[in-house]
Amino acid sequence: MTVTPPQIFPLSLDGVLVRFGQAFTEAANARALALHGALLASPPKGFVESAPALAALHVRFDRTATTRADFEAALRARLDQSADAAPRAPSRIWHIPAAFGGEDGPQLDDVAARAGLSAERLVTQFCETDLSVLALGFAPGLPYLGTLPENWQMPRLTELTREVPRGAITTAIRQIVLFSAPSPTGWRWFGRTAFRPFDLQADQPIALRPGDALRFHAVCDTDLTALEGAPLGGARLEVGA
Amino acid sequence: MTLTLTILSAGPSVTVQDMGREGWLAAGLARGGAADRLALLEAAALLGQSTPQAALEMAGFGGRFTFGAPTRIALTGAPMRATLEGEALRWNASHLLPEGATLEIGPAETGVYGYLAVAGGIATPPLLGARATQASAGIGHRLAGGDTLPLGDDPAPDAPLLTLPEAHRFKGGTVRVIEGPQSAYFSEDTRARFFATAFPARAGNRQGLTLGSEEPFTTRTGETILSEPITAGDIQMTGAGLPAILLAECQTIGGYPRIGTVIPADLPLAAQTPQGATLRFRPVTLAEAEAACPPEAAQLDALRAAVLPLRRSGYDTYALLGSQLIGGAIRGDEEEPWRAGLI
Numbered sequence: 001m002t003v004t005p006p007q008i009f010p011l012s013l014d015g016v017l018v019r020f021g022q023a024f025t026e027a028a029n030a031r032a033l034a035l036h037g038a039l040l041a042s043p044p045k046g047f048v049e050s051a052p053a054l055a056a057l058h059v060r061f062d063r064t065a066t067t068r069a070d071f072e073a074a075l076r077a078r079l080d081q082s083a084d085a086a087p088r089a090p091s092r093i094w095h096i097p098a099a100f101g102g103e104d105g106p107q108l109d110d111v112a113a114r115a116g117l118s119a120e121r122l123v124t125q126f127c128e129t130d131l132s133v134l135a136l137g138f139a140p141g142l143p144y145l146g147t148l149p150e151n152w153q154m155p156r157l158t159e160l161t162r163e164v165p166r167g168a169i170t171t172a173i174r175q176i177v178l179f180s181a182p183s184p185t186g187w188r189w190f191g192r193t194a195f196r197p198f199d200l201q202a203d204q205p206i207a208l209r210p211g212d213a214l215r216f217h218a219v220c221d222t223d224l225t226a227l228e229g230a231p232l233g234g235a236r237l238e239v240g241a
Numbered sequence: 242m243t244l245t246l247t248i249l250s251a252g253p254s255v256t257v258q259d260m261g262r263e264g265w266l267a268a269g270l271a272r273g274g275a276a277d278r279l280a281l282l283e284a285a286a287l288l289g290q291s292t293p294q295a296a297l298e299m300a301g302f303g304g305r306f307t308f309g310a311p312t313r314i315a316l317t318g319a320p321m322r323a324t325l326e327g328e329a330l331r332w333n334a335s336h337l338l339p340e341g342a343t344l345e346i347g348p349a350e351t352g353v354y355g356y357l358a359v360a361g362g363i364a365t366p367p368l369l370g371a372r373a374t375q376a377s378a379g380i381g382h383r384l385a386g387g388d389t390l391p392l393g394d395d396p397a398p399d400a401p402l403l404t405l406p407e408a409h410r411f412k413g414g415t416v417r418v419i420e421g422p423q424s425a426y427f428s429e430d431t432r433a434r435f436f437a438t439a440f441p442a443r444a445g446n447r448q449g450l451t452l453g454s455e456e457p458f459t460t461r462t463g464e465t466i467l468s469e470p471i472t473a474g475d476i477q478m479t480g481a482g483l484p485a486i487l488l489a490e491c492q493t494i495g496g497y498p499r500i501g502t503v504i505p506a507d508l509p510l511a512a513q514t515p516q517g518a519t520l521r522f523r524p525v526t527l528a529e530a531e532a533a534c535p536p537e538a539a540q541l542d543a544l545r546a547a548v549l550p551l552r553r554s555g556y557d558t559y560a561l562l563g564s565q566l567i568g569g570a571i572r573g574d575e576e577e578p579w580r581a582g583l584i
Contacts, residue, residue: 009422010527012472012502013534017422023467036267051266051470053494056422058266058470064536068527136269137468137494140378181379200380205369206268 006031006079008072014048014060016072018079021055024173026147028055029134033211034082035075044074052210053135054144090132090213093238098169098193098216099224100126105190107161111171115151123191123218125149131176133212139183141198141206145176145214156186164189166196167233169216191216194224194233207232242340244392245309246359248384249343252302254447255384257363258356259295260537261489262371269493271473273380274373276300276354276447276489279410279509280318282537284358286544287315287335287403293541294362294393295372297384299355300447303346304386306357310340313360313395313402319352319411319513334404334551335360352411352513353445360400361393375490377448402551405544413442413518416507417525417533421475423499426460432524434458435500439521440484442514447490450511452520457482460498468496474503474511476522486511506534 011017018035021028032052039050039059046066050059061071100123101108112122131145138144148171156172161184164170168179170187177187180198193216197208208214219227219234227234248255260281261274275281281293288294297306303321315335316323323330323346330336330344332355338344349355365372365381374381384390424432440452458478460466471477475487477497486503487495489512503511504525514520525533535543 007422010419010502011421011470012474013419013505013527013530015470015472017470019422019469021467049264049266051493053468053470055467056469058472058493060263060266063531064538068531135494136267138269138492140265140268140270140380142269198379200368206265206270210267 018057032057038082093213095236097219100191104192107188108190114154148174194227195235243309248388249305250386251304254300256374258298276512277509283317284315288360296358315358318356319349321355322347360395364391364393403548404551410510413514415521418501451485471495504530
């Protein structure tokens, strides 16, 4: 897939936005994640933090430690390096139990109909898809997951759902958003998990990182209820070499 | 005698705020912190803090407060009517309050966010590395009557009481704007019209301030755009084509097109613009913006150089009382018994 050359813009006085595409593609997202990884592995002088979005990276620098010109030059050097790097296999894989349909996902039949599958087949397809964390945003720890097969290409709802609960699994445009707190949304709600992407009481309040791989595992509603009090809501993190 | 601040009653949005938390952007959490960062720098200068400490931010209305020990405070940001046991206290100044007295802070006279800072800082347990409340994200909560907050030790309880010249950023005005990643999505004509328009402020909150406009502002194509990183100061055009300035507690990724970014030095004025006041925008180059925005440490140095002794008058009778409580009984035959504590 072709990727447009990255563009660098100022984002306020202490920030840079590196854009890898004006539309979401896995290639653009992978390049944003690769630069994020390169900056964390070898931070240039004045680096403060970086944050991937779907097809861009926000990089912040300390104005008292460097200048924009110097910082952008260091960024371009890492861009060249990270462009050549082979995509790395994700080193962290999450396994997350979830229940689908009924009270756990009232819009499952709608999603299935739009995807051209029975509800049962849709859940099977969903749980067989290797997903990854494209970005965290909208709310703390809230993951955008992708990318689902083409039959999941469906628009947002024209009318917002007034509130989906904590743990709601929702979809639009071949992506998944997993809510850590009750929220209104225009995405279709078809499943639920006891896993909380943001939990201030947890050792790691924000569990997921951009680039993490993720798979859902279907459980029945009563099993999910039993997992409500379990650490990470029953989710399991597999850390590779 | 304990170092505490007790809230007897509070306006609708009184929260603990500091300079925010860095390092969480990748996790979807913006820096947050004080809506008017300059007000915390002013408080630090008035209280002799080496860096700004956590303080109470009061949106629109203060509340009634009392302290468990004599406490040096500073009042900064949007001027509010403040009284100690009925005696007026000067805004933009530090005061020494006696244990148990009631500090009453009323509505903002102009502006939006007033600050009540204490010399030792509010010492609530840090969450994710900072004390800043981000209620929209479930980090901390709005304070209410009955809440008691721990305070840090005053590193210099006998420090002179000080004041700063009146600030002028509470009635709207003109803010400077640099180009951002999406400015080019708007036509030259649209941008020219934007910079020629006087916008009435609508009601805002810590996430952003929406402005009114008779004519909407849209991108060249009008198409929806991919969500991208956003930051405080960004001016986004909402679905209705109205400008909204993102403030401290904004999200980290957003899908509304952004015409530019208010420079950090002018964000306090933007955040403090009350409903109905007028805001205008003026384009500046990056170099002009750099020159207009010294780092916060340099701003604090400049404020330290600008503080003046708070002259004693009727309004700080209780500050006098406070100094007596700290310094022990006064003999009454000193020429100026209050001078050591008050100047």
